[in-house]
Amino acid sequence: MTEIKCPHCRSSLALDRIGVHFQKFCSAIPTDTAREASLKKYNQFYTQLQSHSRGEMTTEELQNEANKLFLVR
Ligand SMILES: [Zn+2]
Numbered sequence: 001m002t003e004i005k006c007p008h009c010r011s012s013l014a015l016d017r018i019g020v021h022f023q024k025f026c027s028a029i030p031t032d033t034a035r036e037a038s039l040k041k042y043n044q045f046y047t048q049l050q051s052h053s054r055g056e057m058t059t060e061e062l063q064n065e066a067n068k069l070f071l072v073r
Contacts, residue, residue, distance in 0.1 A: 001014045001015075002014070002015050002052075002059055003015070004018070004059065004062060004063045004066055005063065006018075006021060006026055006028070007066050007067045007069075007070040007071050008022075008026050008028035008029055008038070008070065009026050009027055009028035015049060015052070018042065018045075018049075019039070019042050022035065022038040022039055022042055023035065023039060026038075038070060041069050041070055044069060045065070045066060045069055045070075048062060048065050048066075048069075049062070
């Protein structure tokens with residue numbers, strides 16, 4: 001199972017757990033507003049997950065994209 005690190009709390013996540021992690025479990029997302037923003041970004045990230053699953057992107061590239069997307073304010 002492919003894993004990336006959560007850009008917020010750095011814990012390892014299976015790719016199919018990222019959305020639910022942001023929604024409920026990530027302890028490094030401080031407010032409901034921030035949680036909502038992360039979920040919106042997750043929708044953008046989803047297209048990149050699809051590229052990764054088609055083999056168009058390595059796991060490392062996917063991690064970099066996640067860091068860029070979620071850590072920008
Ligand atoms: Zn997290």
